[in-house]
Amino acid sequence: MASKEKLITTSDLHILGFRSMFLQASFNFERMQAGGFTWAMLPLLKRIYKDDKDALRAAMVDNLEFINTHPNLVGFMMGLMIAMEENGESRDLIKGIKVALFGPLAGIGDAIFWFTILPIVTGICASFASNGNMIGPVIFFVVYVALFLLRNPLTIAGYNLGAKAISQLKEATEAVGNAATILGITVIGALISDYIAIELLPEITVGDFTVNLQSDFFDMIIPNFLPFCYVMLMYFLLKKRVNPVTLILATIIIVLVCSFFGIL
DSSP states (O other), X not given: OOOOOXXXXXXXXXXXXXXXXXXXXXXXXXXXXXXXHHHHHHHHHHHHTTTOHHHHHHHHHXXXXXXXXXXXXXXXXXXXXXXXXXXXOOHXXXXXXXXXXXXXXXXXXXXXIIIIIHHHHHHHHHHHHHTTOTHHHHHHHHHHHHHHHTHHHHHHHHHHHHHHHHHHHHHTHHHHHHHHHHHHHHHHHHHHHHHOOOOOOOEEEETTEEEXXXXXXXXXXXXXXXHHHHHHHHHHHHHTTOXXXXXXXXXXXXXXXXXXXXXX
């Protein structure tokens, strides 16, 4: 596949980095950050596919799929994906890279920003502020703004990396796409155990022994089996085109009823 003409400028990437700040503006429990992600990418996608409405539509559909990653690092992934879109890479490869990256970037971003930099800075600044020193809140504000401004250089870095790596990716497009898809599925599987918790409360008493259905039965045989089954049920119903809002409301009702009767 021949490389497409370079259409994306540094100014476009700065705009993309700025728009990535609104990643969670339309956050929802069906697709998480997908709406904000697509909105941020849209101007650049329109520039790339200005003469191909079908390709633009396909790119928008892919970007509207579920994503939940770290806001400060999402620009890096956006830049990488834009480079691949611009070069005309296959939709499967672009989707695979996206699914493979958003989970690890979320973990890395949480560890660096939420669990390391900000707690340390907050502790130092709180110490200054407790002594009536105005330098505390000033430092915290400067650091917080700096973290926001990092989005632009990270977006440009992602784009440049994508542009340089495309020639290597094209040599093994199918292998990379399959590997990225497998890694993405693995990440989603791990997210199921972290995000979804189902614990059965009933206990069965046999003579002097009491067996807890959750800890002594399901967890002993297949840990996280119930969350897996429920996710597969939701997936099956979604494939049958059941409205996601209906599934969310049904889940809430099931939880309330089961909680009332002491099942969950």
